[in-house]
Amino acid sequence: MTNIMNADIKNIIKAIANKEYSVEELVNDFIKKIDKLDKFNLVSEKLYDEAILQAKKADAKKKEDRLPLEGIPIAVKDIFCTEGNKTSASSNILKNFKAPYESTVTQSLKNAGAIIICKTNMDEFAMGSASDTCNLGNVINPWTKDFSKPLTPGGSSGGSAGIMAASGACFSLGTDTGGSIRQPASFCGVVGIKPTYGRCSRFGIIAFASSLDQAGPFTKNVEDGALALTHMVSYDKKDSTTSMEKMPDLFKNLKNGVRGLKIGIPKQYDIEGIPSEIKDLWNKGKKILEKLGAEIIDISLPHTKYALPTYYIIAPAEASANLARYDGVKYGYRSKNKFEDLNEMYCKTRGEGFGKEVKRRLLIGTYVLSSGYYDAYYLHAQKVRRRIIEDFDNAFNKIDLILTPTAPSDAFMIGEKTEDPISMYLNDIFTVPSSLAGLPALSLPGAMSDNGRPLGLQLIGNTFCEDLLLRGAYAIEQEICFKNEPPLGNL
Amino acid sequence: MMSEYNAKKIKSANDEWEIIIGLEVHAQIITNLKLFSNGAAEFRKEANHKLDLLDIGLPGTLPVINRMAVDQAIKTGLALNATINKRSIFDRKNYFYPDLPLGYQISQFKDPIVSEGFINIDISDSKTKTIKIERLHLEQDAGKSLHDQSPDKTFIDYNRAGVALMEIVSYPDLSDWEEAGNYLTKLRSILRFVNTCDGNMEEGSLRCDANVSVRKPNEPLGTRCEIKNLNSIKNLMKAIEYEATRQVTVLEGGNKIIQETRLFDTNSGKTKTMRSKEEAHDYRYFPDPDLLPLELTDKRIEDISKTLPELxxxxxxxxxxxxxxxxxxxxxxxxxxxxxxxxxxxxxxxxxxxxxxxxxxxxxxxxxxxxxxxxxxxxxxxxxxxxxxxxxxxxxxxxxxxxxxxxxxxxxxxxxxxxxxxGLKQISNTDEIEGIVDKIISSNEKQKKQYQSGNTKVLGWFVGQVMKETKGQANPSVVNKVIIDKLKK
Known part of the structure; x- marks a missing residue:
């Protein structure tokens, strides 16, 4: 097998099982690949030594002792605590922080045999849509053709999305709060899945907005996504918000097609001003589903337009409390500058340790929770969130899946929107409503834009219906046959 | 004692002032683990011992409710004749302090686990008074800043951080410091009966804040001050008495009471300003998204009510x-x-x-x-x-x-x-006592005559002599009888 790194995970597993390839060889190939990707700044820390050690152990195992993901190299967003490695959430305030514990999701994957080969860069504390708030510099989309005009991979999981686009791992992990898996998946031309809120334990994942954060995989295709997700989800007694609802078998009906399924097309997502190529892609998705025997139904999600403002109240409010623990007292960064008293220590530590976007959101969050503003902002937002959930509940009484575009544009140039937070926040317009409702959703590559950049289609499923979600995505994927690869030359 | 009961008032030259008091009591729950972590909750001298990841707020760590602490709160609520709310919510109370590892305290704000109860206190031998309880909620304790370990550094002990507390809030039904002392004594006794808090105020497992205001009879409520961290019933009573008197002096001097938090100085016996209302924190309470609402079943409450002892x-x-x-x-x-x-x-x-x-x-x-x-x-x-x-x-x-x-x-x-x-056995043997009495009478003729001439008081003196002789072991009633018999002869 010459290009094993581009193969499906199940074929890689087969190749290893048949001894066509050793795990060590596989890991070394990926290491070489990742080293060549340095200019894209995808990686926060390379964990090669440990990965090679694990590879050797995997190779030494008897066939019957092999685990389901034995020897599969993965890249992990720097927001998952991995024991003994640096975990910084791309923030200076956690620079060099090493967790003495392992996140439940990465532990589950390790238990299944996966090998973490690197940690990936992201927006600081997952706050951003362009991976341009990372403490280690901008992350660059491997689809960039002209390095004088580098493209964003999207965000916040830009490093993990980018590394999949460049085939630098078998799969990678991201987290999605308002679109942080799906939007970068769209920008990078890969599959990105956000499961139902409560499917993956949040234990050991550095919190941004607790009621929204969910882990999910980036993969080259839907089937790989099913495999990765299967080994990520679990009820966890260390996270009270995980669900005991059993995960359906994601493979059982994966290839059974969409005949008879009802697909909702929400009219509120047909927003004025979105590029025609995005509308064309959406129509293409509809047509494919129709052709495959699904029924297309126009639906209404009337509170959609309030989703973005609601999200930008709730997420910063939760973040303002979640990030209060980074105070220079117990661990992490403390200002090296002189301070006279405790208050000055806090101000300098947090002022120096957090980046601009994080500070902006902490201010917003603190404001909307303040006495006198709480009812008008936070409480109101919670009520609107309920309405948004009801919109989806009503819709799913009549339909099985919802089809929309993933993002309102293709990958834009780094810096293009940095100074305009509102236009940056608009990136999440299609992904935020389903996040607020805790629904499973994914992005899969659908087409290339006129600029030659990938565009994604989003499918949204009903709560805990990941099986149906992936089944729909698989059907579309087979029809679309997205085979485009980033212009990496001979990398 | 059937005297009419009246609450104490502060009297001045022209007026009588009523005192209005409400108490907030923090009771440490008897349970091995912390409210939301597996950190050990026992009282220890060694700092930062057996901490859990959450106890120092490590990134990505999450709170998980301690079932026993919830059961203990339910049990206490039942013992306080209160309503157990089948759905309650944990909120984050946000403020920065080094001994608060998360930057917020997990507490209950709008929807506490227990509400509307009461305690009866005895205000005289024949009268009781009902003190209404507004709420009981669950919350985390904070750690402890140690300022005395080094001249220029502060150390922090997180042993107490996250320990499960019940905050029990009374209505302002208490009318003087004795009632307040009675209330706290009674509350402590109930907590000990149901074994949900050891009530040890010295070790800090029971702490009390008092809200105090004064007014002239039939006038609207006055501005209140909160006195923090009263660590004994005696200090609680002293602090309230001082504070009420202080407020009367301020008001009679034509000044206004400023709403503020005050501290009681045990040495001077005075309260002093800690922070004013303007300096008070805006805690920005909001529901903790890491925790689902706490839902209780009827069965769970019933099962706990069956374990209540006689109160x-x-x-x-x-x-x-x-x-x-x-x-x-x-x-x-x-x-x-x-x-x-x-x-x-x-x-x-x-x-x-x-x-x-x-x-x-x-x-x-x-x-x-x-x-x-x-x-x-x-x-x-x-x-x-x-x-x-x-x-x-x-x-x-x-x-x-x-x-x-x-x-x-x-x-x-x-x-x-x-x-x-x-050899302390009582001498009740009449013969033995007669012998001693004979001996004493015969050597004290003067006293004998005094008695016989009508001075019966001298009888006591004779009894005393016999007791002295027998080192108190003689049966007093036998001694009395024998002496009277002998003296009459």
Missing amino acids: PDDLKIRLLNQYGLSAYDARVISSDQGTTEYFEVLSNNRDAKQAANWIITNLFGKLNDSGKSIKDSPIDAKELGKLLDLINKQIISNKIAKEVFEEMFTSGKSAATIIEKK
């Missing part, structure tokens, strides 16, 4: 009815389970009033002096019972019994052993 009020009524104790004795005995158990063993087949008396007057005195609780009493109820039996069989006098009791308390020996060893 002080019911017990007091039983002591009154079953044993015929006085209201005072019944109240004192029923205030503590250990005392009640002790009493019930001691009074078994004995005079209940005598038993109560011995416990309250003699045993409590010795226990207080030695700083022991009744459970650690060197004299158990059975041994004290044997002593009472010796009194009642007239083998020793009450006076000797007290001496024997002292000896029992220090040595732990039985009454019989002490009496035997020291």
Whole structure:
């Protein structure tokens, strides 16, 4: 097998099982690949030594002792605590922080045999849509053709999305709060899945907005996504918000097609001003589903337009409390500058340790929770969130899946929107409503834009219906046959 | 004692001022683990011992509710005659302080686990007053900043951080410092009965804040001040008395009370400003998204209600009815389970009033002096019972019994052993006493004549002489009879 790194995970597993390839060889190939990707700044820390050690152990195992993901190299967003490695959430305030514990999701994957080969860069504390708030510099989309005009991979999981686009791992992990898996998946031309809120334990994942954060995989295709997700989800007694609802078998009906399924097309997502190529892609998705025997139904999600403002109240409010623990007292960064008293220590530590976007959101969050503003902002937002959930509940009484575009544009140039937070926040317009409702959703590559950049289609499923979600995505994927690869030359 | 009860008021030259008091009590829940983590909750000297990841707020760590702490709160709520809310919510109370590891305290704000209960306090031997309880909620304790370990550094001990507390908030139904003291005593006794808090104020497992305001009768409520961290019932009472008097002085001086938080200085006996309302934190409470609402089933509440012991009020009524104790004795005995158990063993087949008396007057005195609780009493109820039996069989006098009791308390020996060893048996033998009386009368002719000429007071002197001679062992009633008989001759 010459290009094993581009193969499906199940074929890689087969190749290893048949001894066509050793795990060590596989890991070394990926290491070489990742080293060549340095200019894209995808990686926060390379964990090669440990990965090679694990590879050797995997190779030494008897066939019957092999685990389901034995020897599969993965890249992990720097927001998952991995024991003994640096975990910084791309923030200076956690620079060099090493967790003495392992996140439940990465532990589950390790238990299944996966090998973490690197940690990936992201927006600081997952706050951003362009991976341009990372403490280690901008992350660059491997689809960039002209390095004088580098493209964003999207965000916040830009490093993990980018590394999949460049085939630098078998799969990678991201987290999605308002679109942080799906939007970068769209920008990078890969599959990105956000499961139902409560499917993956949040234990050991550095919190941004607790009621929204969910882990999910980036993969080259839907089937790989099913495999990765299967080994990520679990009820966890260390996270009270995980669900005991059993995960359906994601493979059982994966290839059974969409005949008879009802697909909702929400009219509120047909927003004025979105590029025609995005509308064309959406129509293409509809047509494919129709052709495959699904029924297309126009639906209404009337509170959609309030989703973005609601999200930008709730997420910063939760973040303002979640990030209060980074105070220079117990661990992490403390200002090296002189301070006279405790208050000055806090101000300098947090002022120096957090980046601009994080500070902006902490201010917003603190404001909307303040006495006198709480009812008008936070409480109101919670009520609107309920309405948004009801919109989806009503819709799913009549339909099985919802089809929309993933993002309102293709990958834009780094810096293009940095100074305009509102236009940056608009990136999440299609992904935020389903996040607020805790629904499973994914992005899969659908087409290339006129600029030659990938565009994604989003499918949204009903709560805990990941099986149906992936089944729909698989059907579309087979029809679309997205085979485009980033212009990496001979990398 | 049937005197009319009146709450104390602050009197000045022209006016009488009423005092309005509400108490907020923090009670540390008896449970091995912290409220949301597996950190150890026991009292330790070694700092930062057996901490869990959450106890220092490590990134990505999450709170998980301790079931036992919830059960204990339910049990306490039931004992306070309160409503157990089947759905309650944990909120984040946001503020920065080094001993607060998460930057917020997990507490309950709008929807507490328990609401609307009451406690009856005794305001005189015949009267009780009902003090309404607004709420009981669950919350985390903070750690402790240590400023005395180094001249220029502060150290932090997170042992207490995250420990489970119940905050029990009364309505402002208390009218003076004695009622406040009574309320806290009664609350502590209930907590101990249901075994949800050890009530130890010195170690800080029970802490109290008091809200105090004053007003002239029939006028609207005055501005209140909150006095923080009162660590004993005595200090609570002193602080309220001082604070109410201070407020009256301020108001009568034509000034206004500023709403503020004050601290009680135990050395000066005064309260002083800690922070004003303007400096007060905006805690930005909001529901903790890491925790689901706490849902309780009827069955869980029922199961817990079945484990409730007999509570002080019911017990007091039983002591009154079953044993015929006085209201005072019944109240004192029923205030503590250990005392009640002790009493019930001691009074078994004995005079209940005598038993109560011995416990309250003699045993409590010795226990207080030695700083022991009744459970650690060197004299158990059975041994004290044997002593009472010796009194009642007239083998020793009450006076000797007290001496024997002292000896029992220090040595732990039985009454019989002490009496035997020291030869303290009462002399009731008339012949023996007659001999002694004869001897004394014959050598004190002068006093004999005085008696015979009508000065009966001298009888006491003769009794005293006999007691002196017998080292107090003579049976006083026999002695009396014999002396009168002999002197009449």
